[in-house]
Amino acid sequence: MEHEHGPADADQARRSLRFSKLPEPIRLEDTTEERPATPHDTDSGAYNPDWWLIRMGGL
Incomplete structure (x- = not known):
């Protein structure tokens, strides 16, 4: 009584x-990407480096 073991x-x-x-193994350098959270719009002058100070009432 021999069993057939083909496909299994x-x-x-x-x-x-x-x-x-x-x-x-994957290198850590290959798993991360560094870029700014929001691109700065310097062409229209909309970027203000002190926005946090103005918004928090420091001025």
Whole structure:
């Protein structure tokens, strides 16, 4: 009484190849992006470096 192991063994072999090793490490530099939160509109003069001081009533 021999069992047939065709498709199940093929699926198991495919899973073993896929999950048998860890993925390549990712450098921290590749996971972050530095850019300003809001681009400054210097052409129209709308940017004011002291906006927080004016808004908080410091002037």
